Amino acid sequence: TGLSRPQRMLKAVQKNATKGDPQSVIAAIDYYCRHKEWAMNVGDDKGPILDSVVSEVNPSTALELGTYCGYSTVRIARLLSPGSKLITVEFNPAYAAVARQIIAHAGLQNKVTLVEGGSGDLIPKIKEQFGITSFDFVFLDHWKDRYLPDIKLLEDCGLLKKGSVLLADNVICPGTPEYLEYVRNSPRYKSQYFQSYLEYTKAEDGLEKSVFLG
Ligand SMILES: O=C(NCCO)c1cc(-c2ccc(F)cc2)cc(O)c1O
Numbered sequence: 001t002g003l004s005r006p007q008r009m010l011k012a013v014q015k016n017a018t019k020g021d022p023q024s025v026i027a028a029i030d031y032y033c034r035h036k037e038w039a040m041n042v043g044d045d046k047g048p049i050l051d052s053v054v055s056e057v058n059p060s061t062a063l064e065l066g067t068y069c070g071y072s073t074v075r076i077a078r079l080l081s082p083g084s085k086l087i088t089v090e091f092n093p094a095y096a097a098v099a100r101q102i103i104a105h106a107g108l109q110n111k112v113t114l115v116e117g118g119s120g121d122l123i124p125k126i127k128e129q130f131g132i133t134s135f136d137f138v139f140l141d142h143w144k145d146r147y148l149p150d151i152k153l154l155e156d157c158g159l160l161k162k163g164s165v166l167l168a169d170n171v172i173c174p175g176t177p178e179y180l181e182y183v184r185n186s187p188r189y190k191s192q193y194f195q196s197y198l199e200y201t202k203a204e205d206g207l208e209k210s211v212f213l214g
Pocket residue numbers: 040041042066068141142143144169170173174198199
């Protein structure tokens with residue numbers, strides 16, 4: 001059956017994007033996924049909302065759950081100040097292998113640590129393994145039924161502090177109903193919905209920004 005969809009996306013990046021130029025990597029992926037074959041990147045409708053939240057937070061420590069091919073990893077890492085770190089977690093080794101190469105093509109490998117494994121297993125180990133006390137910013141884009149258990153885990157592991165910002169993809173499509181109900185009704189979060197579109201389509205989707213109140 002030849003190359004996988006992520007591998008075909010990687011080839012498009014290697015062919016069309018300039019090494020060390022994150023914007024050209026983003027543009028190459030968006031062009032490929034809009035005109036050749038769809039893929040589940042946060043994309044160029046929701047991407048600018050992600051950019052604006054990352055720029056506003058300007059995190060020293062950031063966590064991404066669900067790397068996939070590294071598109072949002074590149075979007076986030078390109079905006080980080082010198083010395084800031086992004087940890088990105090991916091369960092699927094085939095996705096992780098492609099993501100490493102796309103992140104490297106963008107020249108952002110020194111700002112990004114890609115960890116392979118399940119978020120539920122890795123989150124409790126982050127403090128000891130990376131010497132991180134808390135995250136300023138968390139982007140949730142992995143299995144939709146893991147959003148809620150994983151933020152509860154982040155809370156319990158003391159990895160969130162007053163002002164930590166969570167940004168969740170796909171809260172409408174595919175949807176994360178339990179997560180939304182929790183962050184919108186918990187006194188520990190201040191939540192805000194940013195309406196947009198499912199990547200490369202006209203279907204509704206959006207991002208939910210939730211500030212941890214401590
Ligand atoms: O599952 C997802 N992510 C975790 C992967 O390890 C995911 C799925 C979709 C999507 C898929 C199929 C469809 F029909 C509609 C949406 C979109 C996304 O942005 C996503 O992040």
